[in-house]
């Protein structure tokens with residue numbers, strides 16, 4: 001039987017996964033030959049994510065990061081999504097089993113992806129005004145395809161306008177909802193070393209609505225920011241640089257828990273590939289939070305299947321902010 005002596009580094013890598021509001025909604029059980037991944041519903045977002053769709057996607061990323069960490073450490077492994085927990089009592093929140101199948105000779109690509117786990121951070125600041133190469137977008141589609149997940153760039157002007165408008169509307173609707181604001185606030189952290197939640201240092205201090213861009217990022221400081229009067233602009237001042245992110249949608253044919261896990265796994269791969277290529281990303285999921293805007297997006301953009309993620313991708317020179325994670329001991333249980 002293929003065995004892993006020490007699961008801690010693998011779970012440590014898994015927990016570097018991005019998660020909605022940095023809720024880290026996962027727990028793990030490790031046996032020598034496998035790692036079971038569960039959704040931790042006690043860390044839910046009942047207003048924003050009542051079905052746990054975005055949290056299951058987050059756990060899917062953690063599954064993929066565990067797989068990448070295993071391969072770079074010399075273990076071949078495969079993932080079973082859904083199904084019964086191996087040897088367990090059956091748990092509705094069991095999402096996937098990562099089973100170690102034998103030795104693996106790590107390649108340069110395996111090592112590059114493992115390095116990208118540590119380097120990846122959500123970058124919400126405006127990107128540099130440089131275009132994302134078409135070649136990279138092709139690589140992202142290739143990376144997601146094996147999981148049954150499509151990656152579609154929103155590049156036509158009409159589609160951009162539709163999506164930018166939906167995001168803007170969704171952001172405003174959310175900001176006017178006291179329950180949404182209370183939930184967001186409860187996951188915002190003033191301590192930069194907090195083990196979970198979104199640190200204020202990781203979100204733009206400027207008003208996202210005032211950015212020279214079409215793309216409204218989620219405003220984590222809504223209600224806390226005192227609006228500054230706009231600085232006077234002289235006629236001969238150069239216009240501010242306009243960021244040129246690629247905006248991509250990831251989607252699936254189905255819309256159930258296994259599809260969400262697969263969407264998360266593909267998202268994990270996509271994030272690592274673009275990080276290894278020197279780029280950065282930030283999700284813009286406001287328009288997917290509510291069933292009505294999500295359906296509207298499917299119709300208005302003529303999408304085949306179900307959108308699961310919207311992301312800006314671009315080049316960034318800003319210093320990344322590392323967000324906290326709970327210690328591995330808090331999320332890992334080991335059995336023989």
Ligand SMILES: Cc1cc2nc3c(=O)[nH]c(=O)nc-3n(C[C@H](O)[C@H](O)[C@H](O)COP(=O)(O)O)c2cc1C
Pocket residue numbers: 016017018019020021022054055057058120121122123124197198217218282283284285286321322323
């Ligand atoms: C499913 C999902 C949805 C997310 N939605 C947003 C979003 O709408 N806006 C945003 O700024 N960040 C979003 N994030 C990023 C998380 O806030 C981020 O992953 C978390 O704070 C941890 O930070 P890190 O990614 O830098 O490690 C999302 C992440 C996931 C996995």
